[in-house]
Amino acid sequence: MRExxxxxxxxxxxxxxxxxxxNQSELAFLEPQRTQLATLVGQAEDFFQSQAxxxxxxxxxxxxxxxxxxxxxxxxxxxxxxxKQYYGPTAEKLTEFGIQPFRGRDPKAKLPPPPVESPxxxxxxxxxxx
Numbered sequence: 001m002r003e004x005x006x007x008x009x010x011x012x013x014x015x016x017x018x019x020x021x022x023n024q025s026e027l028a029f030l031e032p033q034r035t036q037l038a039t040l041v042g043q044a045e046d047f048f049q050s051q052a053x054x055x056x057x058x059x060x061x062x063x064x065x066x067x068x069x070x071x072x073x074x075x076x077x078x079x080x081x082x083x084k085q086y087y088g089p090t091a092e093k094l095t096e097f098g099i100q101p102f103r104g105r106d107p108k109a110k111l112p113p114p115p116v117e118s119p120x121x122x123x124x125x126x127x128x129x130x
Contacts, residue, residue, distance in 0.1 A: 010048060013041045 003009045020027060020034045027034075080099055087093045089102045 006048070010041070010044055013037065013044070017041060 003012045017034065017038055020030065020037075024031070024034070080097075083094060083097055083099060092101055094101045
């Protein structure tokens, strides 16, 4: 069965190289290809290690970026509240800083009162049967 993942393929290449190395005297005619495969596998190992290091570096950079974003968000909140405190919550000057001033609430439309039901004829309660 052939491997499909990159790490699986690398393991398959390494196993073949090891077997070729053990049987090198018997398979001397394959020496140029074995040497070429050994060079390519070495390069592939280097790239695998480089990729793993870059993935770890990327994860570290992502964590640092997430911390910076969180800190910036907290500072933005403080600055927005400070600007509202300084200028007042209704000051149009706040729009200059990307903050929407409080302009009041729209009055709710008054709904007509629900219709009052007129009392209809009351059914007499059935008499108790003795």
